[in-house]
Amino acid sequence: MTVSSSRAASGCSPEGDTREKIMHTLLNHPRSTAAAIAEQLHLTTAGVRRHLSALIQDGLVETVTPTVVEGRGRPPALFRLTDVGRANFGHAYDQLASEALEALLDFAGEAGLRLFALRRAKRIVGATQPPAVTAENPTQETLLAAAEQVAASLSDNGYAATVQHAGYGLQLCHHHCPIARIAQRYPIFCETEHEVIAATLGTHIQPLATIADGHGVCTTNIPLPPATTT
Structure with missing residues (x-):
């Protein structure tokens, strides 16, 4: 499924557009937190997390374990595109x-x-x-x-x-x-x-x-x- 077909499946809705932007952001900035994506796209962190959950369910995004943990407490989750997610960008031929x-x-x-x-x-x-x-x-x-x-x-x-x-x-x-x-x-x-x-x-x-x-x-x-x- 390509990004364009994903948008078609969602009826070219604003949510589909936002998820496409999130995928483009993860393409250029892998291993990003929800907060970092939200700042990049001028969205709320809660809203980005909701879209990320949907993309994870679709198999397009996955969470990764931070390689370095700084300070105390649970580190924020990092996200990146899966192989299926990356395949949306240029594997048609x-x-x-x-x-x-x-x-x-x-x-x-x-x-x-x-x-x-x-x-x-x-x-x-x-x-x-x-x-x-x-x-x-x-x-x-x-x-x-x-x-x-x-x-x-x-x-x-x-x-x-x-x-x-x-x-x-x-x-x-x-x-x-x-x-x-x-x-x-x-x-x-x-x-x-x-x-x-x-x-x-x-x-x-x-x-x-x-x-x-x-x-x-x-x-x-x-x-x-x-x-x-x-």
Whole structure:
């Protein structure tokens, strides 16, 4: 069931519109509390909880256990889209794409499939124009700017990507993968994407997790060079 069909089933009601907005919010901000969603959408927390309960019953949203508990008392529940919920955003042509890739393998072999995947990765990642970053002398500032531009390009192509500081590096996160089911069958799409991201940033990267492997978020670590001193 797609988001649009979900709205049709609810008669395009205001409740259907609100639940669609909540799902879009969770797509871009997974592991969110009801209060955070309410603040983002300018709704009441109680109202958001009611919609979340309905989405959970429909199998589109699930609760997750907080990894870090701060302070005393029961931590607030966190919510994220299920695989079914994420499938509402861009999986309509999976079967056709799979058949086309099988045909490509038959005609061009593994080399042809890799060339196709590499060309696609360059289109969605390499089209960015980051600041000049070289493997010899990147700075934290130029690398961060380049990573943010890569994330923006990925988001423009449906990946809901963000960049955040983590330890001594950056983490590039894809909160959605439009080709997750295809990538499960053909890992070359993830491999070439990582290859192009590394080339675009001008530094090595460390893939940590992918949605195609069953994780909730695709996570890539980008080590930062030592801070420059003056």
